Amino acid sequence: MGSMDADDSSTPSAVRRSAVPTIMDVAERAGVSAMTVSRVLNGGKNVRPAKIERVMEAVAELGYRRNENARSIRPGQRVGLIGVIITNVLNPYYAEVQFGVEEAVSGSGARLLVGNSGEDARRERALVDDFIGRHVDGLVVVPSGSATAGLHKAAAAGIPLVLASRRLDGLQVDTVLIDDVAGAYEGTRELLAEGHTRIGYIGATFGLFTGSRRFEGFRRAHDEEDVSLDPALIRSTPSDPEAARRGTLGLLRLDEPPTAIFSANNRSTVGVLRALMEAGVPPEGMRLVAFDDFELSNMVPYPLSVVDHDARELGRTAGRMLMDRLSGGAEDAHGPARLVELPTRLISV
Amino acid sequence: MGSMDADDSSTPSAVRRSAVPTIMDVAERAGVSAMTVSRVLNGGKNVRPAKIERVMEAVAELGYRRNENARSIRPGQRVGLIGVIITNVLNPYYAEVQFGVEEAVSGSGARLLVGNSGEDARRERALVDDFIGRHVDGLVVVPSGSATAGLHKAAAAGIPLVLASRRLDGLQVDTVLIDDVAGAYEGTRELLAEGHTRIGYIGATFGLFTGSRRFEGFRRAHDEEDVSLDPALIRSTPSDPEAARRGTLGLLRLDEPPTAIFSANNRSTVGVLRALMEAGVPPEGMRLVAFDDFELSNMVPYPLSVVDHDARELGRTAGRMLMDRLSGGAEDAHGPARLVELPTRLISV
DNA sequence: TTGTACGCGTTATCAG
DNA sequence: CTGATAACGCGTACAA
Numbered sequence: 194m195g196s197m198d199a200d201d202s203s204t205p206s207a208v209r210r211s212a213v214p215t216i217m218d219v220a221e222r223a224g225v226s227a228m229t230v231s232r233v234l235n236g237g238k239n240v241r242p243a244k245i246e247r248v249m250e251a252v253a254e255l256g257y258r259r260n261e262n263a264r265s266i267r268p269g270q271r272v273g274l275i276g277v278i279i280t281n282v283l284n285p286y287y288a289e290v291q292f293g294v295e296e297a298v299s300g301s302g303a304r305l306l307v308g309n310s311g312e313d314a315r316r317e318r319a320l321v322d323d324f325i326g327r328h329v330d331g332l333v334v335v336p337s338g339s340a341t342a343g344l345h346k347a348a349a350a351g352i353p354l355v356l357a358s359r360r361l362d363g364l365q366v367d368t369v370l371i372d373d374v375a376g377a378y379e380g381t382r383e384l385l386a387e388g389h390t391r392i393g394y395i396g397a398t399f400g401l402f403t404g405s406r407r408f409e410g411f412r413r414a415h416d417e418e419d420v421s422l423d424p425a426l427i428r429s430t431p432s433d434p435e436a437a438r439r440g441t442l443g444l445l446r447l448d449e450p451p452t453a454i455f456s457a458n459n460r461s462t463v464g465v466l467r468a469l470m471e472a473g474v475p476p477e478g479m480r481l482v483a484f485d486d487f488e489l490s491n492m493v494p495y496p497l498s499v500v501d502h503d504a505r506e507l508g509r510t511a512g513r514m515l516m517d518r519l520s521g522g523a524e525d526a527h528g529p530a531r532l533v534e535l536p537t538r539l540i541s542v
Numbered sequence: 543m544g545s546m547d548a549d550d551s552s553t554p555s556a557v558r559r560s561a562v563p564t565i566m567d568v569a570e571r572a573g574v575s576a577m578t579v580s581r582v583l584n585g586g587k588n589v590r591p592a593k594i595e596r597v598m599e600a601v602a603e604l605g606y607r608r609n610e611n612a613r614s615i616r617p618g619q620r621v622g623l624i625g626v627i628i629t630n631v632l633n634p635y636y637a638e639v640q641f642g643v644e645e646a647v648s649g650s651g652a653r654l655l656v657g658n659s660g661e662d663a664r665r666e667r668a669l670v671d672d673f674i675g676r677h678v679d680g681l682v683v684v685p686s687g688s689a690t691a692g693l694h695k696a697a698a699a700g701i702p703l704v705l706a707s708r709r710l711d712g713l714q715v716d717t718v719l720i721d722d723v724a725g726a727y728e729g730t731r732e733l734l735a736e737g738h739t740r741i742g743y744i745g746a747t748f749g750l751f752t753g754s755r756r757f758e759g760f761r762r763a764h765d766e767e768d769v770s771l772d773p774a775l776i777r778s779t780p781s782d783p784e785a786a787r788r789g790t791l792g793l794l795r796l797d798e799p800p801t802a803i804f805s806a807n808n809r810s811t812v813g814v815l816r817a818l819m820e821a822g823v824p825p826e827g828m829r830l831v832a833f834d835d836f837e838l839s840n841m842v843p844y845p846l847s848v849v850d851h852d853a854r855e856l857g858r859t860a861g862r863m864l865m866d867r868l869s870g871g872a873e874d875a876h877g878p879a880r881l882v883e884l885p886t887r888l889i890s891v
Numbered sequence: 892t893t894g895t896a897c898g899c900g901t902t903a904t905c906a907g
Numbered sequence: 908c909t910g911a912t913a914a915c916g917c918g919t920a921c922a923a
Contacts, residue, residue: 213674213677213699214576256699258671258674258675259675260615260675260677261672261675261676261677262611262612262614262615262676262677263610263611263615266609266612266615272611274655276678281641282631282637282640282641283634283637283641285632285634285637287630288631288637289632290629291632291656292630292632292658294656295656295658299657304655304656304657304658304670304672304673304676305655305656305657306623306653306658307640307653307654307655308644308648308653308656309641309644320653322607323610323651323653324653325562325607326607326608326609326610327623327653328562328608328609328610328611346605350562350605372679378702435835436783445570451737451751457787463838466838466841467838469839470840470841482823488783488812489812489815489816489838489841491819492815492817492819492838492841492842492843493841494841494843496857505632526831
């Protein structure tokens with residue numbers, strides 16, 4: 194516990210070597226007041242050029258850096274921190290989102306505080322709480338599951354909040370989505386147009402926001418073509434490769450297996466492909482449509498169409514919406530919630 | 543379900559003052575001093591149980607959260623922030639590293655401040671500077687290029703620093719590496735054992751730390767088998783798919799093309815595969831060894847061995863080394879730099 | 892143009 | 908066991 198360094202206890206501000214330099218150290222070295230140093234650091238307005246020079250020298254010599262934390266406790270000051278809560282950075286989709294947010298906000302010097310919720314509402318809440326405690330300027334969240342108390346509190350606390358990829362009922366905040374419904378609809382329609390009537394579905398069908406939306410597009414396309422959905426072909430699986438793999442194997446074991454499979458997300462697609470390889474399904478034996486593009490998708494030995502979209506742009510948009518709230522005056526900051534839906538693009542075989 | 547309870551029926555202070563509650567607000571509401579509240583929040587040692595109760599109630603009612611920034615300006619207090627600087631989170635390898643660090647440090651409540659340097663030393667330095675200004679408790683950095691002044695300053699400022707994936711000459715700090723040399727050596731040896739004597743190399747051969755190490759393993763295996771390296775087969779390319787693709791096409795156009803290709807990292811591998819598909823090389827037309835495993839590697843239509851390793855464990859180890867420095871007494875914190883090299887595992891065809 | 896006084900939210904110290 | 912006091916590093920308001 195008491196592992197204090199060898200340090201004199203009450204030295205006002207006389208000589209403190211090993212510690213990080215403060216604004217006072219710079220002031221003393223430059224022969225000015227702390228206030229003048231502060232002014233220089235904030236643009237040097239109304240400071241004599243000669244003193245600016247002296248201050249800058251002292252800053253360089255001491256390697257002084259403003260203490261952002263001390264700075265942020267003053268009223269009206271921003272921390273320059275954006276909290277980003279994604280479900281799992283190991284999923285390339287969310288890595289793209291994180292990167293996009295950083296692209297959007299780093300221009301104004303803001304940094305990212307990142308946390309993975311792992312689809313766990315409890316962990317998400319802990320992260321939100323923690324981020325609020327660090328007084329982040331704003332939050333970009335891919336909400337896990339349904340509306341959490343944590344997010345409500347954040348919104349109530351007046352912290353600008355942008356939801357990415359998923360919307361939450363009962364939480365009126367800026368939201369950026371992929372147009373899941375239209376994307377799934379188009380992909381499914383292509384299969385139907387080719388004459389497929391028994392199309393397997395692998396992925397979430399409810400619960401998960403994007404899953405239910407994508408299933409909705411899948412269903413709508415069937416409805417429109419008057420093709421009935423065979424429940425045996427719908428494998429409602431969690432978004433992980435293993436579940437998708439098992440679901441796909443189940444489909445292949447059916448008396449009347451599907452002639453095509455719609456995979457609802459990039460995790461499912463990995464599982465679908467593993468199952469097909471494992472079962473030795475020949476290239477002409479299965480037609481595929483996958484939501485979410487992935488590297489090497491053109492290496493897949495089956496005829497594959499991809500519902501592509503720009504996850505990075507999703508993150509960028511979320512970041513921009515946040516910066517809008519922050520830069521705008523107090524009026525803008527409390528404007529009505531906006532909803533942006535980014536388009537998908539069908540990349541056919 | 544349809545929770546419209548976002549209003550202020552339960553939080554009267556939210557109506558009067560939209561500002562976040564402070565420790566004083568809690569103190570007043572609980573009828574105690576700010577000091578007692580602070581004590582309760584830090585473990586409740588030496589506080590009468592009845593008061594603990596009252597304080598906790600007030601905290602809950604007000605939705606109070608300690609201001610971590612204000613807290614951190616007190617001497618001897620940790621911020622609970624670990625700065626992580628990777629080159630590019632879009633590369634799954636670094637996403638794994640980031641995730642691993644989070645796994646290792648989140649147990650003690652620390653959060654991640656993340657920045658992508660994009661292999662740009664200037665940007666890396668800006669991030670380091672910024673993170674130091676935020677008084678992070680420690681840094682995990684995948685250094686881009688050679689030793690930057692920023693990192694030296696961080697080390698000098700006494701901020702625990704762990705390098706991940708790459709070492710830096712002249713910077714004696716804790717470092718975690720993949721055993722690149724041994725991994726590349728083993729992979730190459732497998733090819734040589736199969737009788738391949740003309741093996742193409744795609745990836746960095748110098749400059750990039752991991753690249754030069756992997757090339758070293760590649761070279762060493764050749765030396766040992768007395769197989770000479772044909773310079774025409776060595777394509778020193780930056781670590782991106784496009785460069786690797788062009789390099790591979792160049793190899794294929796040779797009068798005497800290689801019978802096998804060693805790809806030095808996951809980015810290169812993508813380019814190699816694209817080139818092979820594009821050039822219509824048949825499955826039996828090329829033998830491959832790829833450093834870094836990737837999803838769907840078993841879907842590759844060419845005989846492929848993979849030099850696998852655990853990037854997540856790399857991140858975890860880096861995070862743990864950092865926590866060691868932080869938790870250890872002042873003696874431990876200044877102990878000699880440690881070097882850990884994680885093993886690779888050859889996954890053969 | 893420059894400096895002084897004060898307060899931001901929290902906690903160590905020390906007196907009671 | 909509890910609370911008053913004084914910092915921590917910085918920036919606003921005001922004074923000079």
